[in-house]
Amino acid sequence: MTDKDIPLVSISIPVLNEAENLDRLYARLAALAQRMRGKCDLEFIFSDNHSSDETWRKLSVLAARDERVRAVRFARNVGFQRSILANFMHTRGDAVMQIDADLQDPPELLEEFFRLWRAGHHVVYGVRRKRKEGVFINAFRRAGYWLIDKVSEHPIPRDVGDFRLVDRKVINALCAMRSSHPYLRGMIAGLGFNQTGVEYDREARVAGESKFGVGRLVSLGLTAVFNHSVVPLRLATFVGLLTLGLSALGAIYYVALRWAFPELPVGLASIHILVLFGIGLNSLLLGIIGEYILRIYILLRSEPVAIVESSLNFVARELKL
Incomplete structure (x- = not known):
């Protein structure tokens, strides 16, 4: 902690070709940090999954301007779930909030997440009440969530993505687990702890392209089934x-x-x-x-979760390879 009464919260943001969204995202995160001043300190941890656009250059500019911005770039694309897990490994916060760079999930919900965390919940996740996507893809997602929950060995919340606030105890437990194809929603649900959800309306993507088509959704769903069900x-x-x-x-x-x-x-x-x-x-x-x-x-x-190619605002001893 930076102060004995003020916790540090890490905002974990995996990115892949999100150069168009970074300035807008940083502006909202900086405004959020100002509003949360006195309640907690924030750091912004980016994991670049080997982007091919201007993402890393923009992150370098932001990191030079603001020491709260810390980033690692992987030597290759390791996949979405592994990039989140690798990012968790590089956070320092007493709690970690996971958010996507496309701003479909509002970072301002951290205020409510933080309140519930301070009230004793170890995991506070966002429950998608509405999402501005096509009818087919929405129905496909709901069917997938239902099937995964039904066949899983432990309950996995429905209509819940990776947008959540997680206590350091949970992060430490996740980092100690070994999984070749992690499915973090299921892993966190299976750990137990005190968990609760907050409903919200998911916005449409403003810029850039979604990295999750039907094929990747099916692949992620199969990972969930094979990892958490016999x-x-x-x-x-x-x-x-x-x-x-x-x-x-x-x-x-x-x-x-x-x-x-x-x-x-x-x-x-x-x-x-x-x-x-x-x-x-x-x-x-x-x-x-x-x-x-x-x-x-x-x-x-025993392959590493990810290999770090470059880093910003990190010292060598902090890097997990």
Whole structure:
């Protein structure tokens, strides 16, 4: 803490090609810091996921102007969830607020998050009441949240993204966990602690392009399922047993039919269909098992979450590689 009565809150912001939003974001963060003056001190921690635009240059300008702006640039794009986790590792605050750079989530909600944190909640997350996106993508997201919550080993709040305030105890627990493909919403929910939500309306993106199309949403959803549920493995066992049962019934039916009607022709087409069905089913089940084995393999390789290529307003001993 910078003062025995004033906590330090880190604002964690992962960025990827967000040069158009940085000036607007910094202006709102600076105004927020002024309003929160006397309640807490703020630092702004950016993690540049190897942007190809002017993002790093703009961050360099901001860091030279304001020592509260600290940034790391990764040697390659490590993915959204890993970039958030790596950013958490570089924060110093007694609490950390995660926010995206596109300003769809209002940084001013920190005031309410902070109040609830000081009241004893270790995690305060934003619950998206409305979001200005297409009908299809909204319905797709809601269905995904519902499915992930249903199959997860522990409850995961619905309509909740990565916009949240997290206590240092939770950050330390997250950094101690090992995961090849982290899904932070599920990891934080699974840790327990005292958690609560705040409803808000999510705004539309003002500048830049969204990095999350349907394909990436599906990939993130699969990560959530495979990281926090054993349902697919149990489903594979169930489907295998069901298929064996149906095959046994089919064999009994076929023997009885051949005994009753020996003149029936041999069904070549049906044999081909059954063989192809068996091959497809086995491939599906092996694929599910392979997803879990892949995660074990990557975990055993013990790769770093991210490698820092450059940093701003950090000293060497503070960098986590």
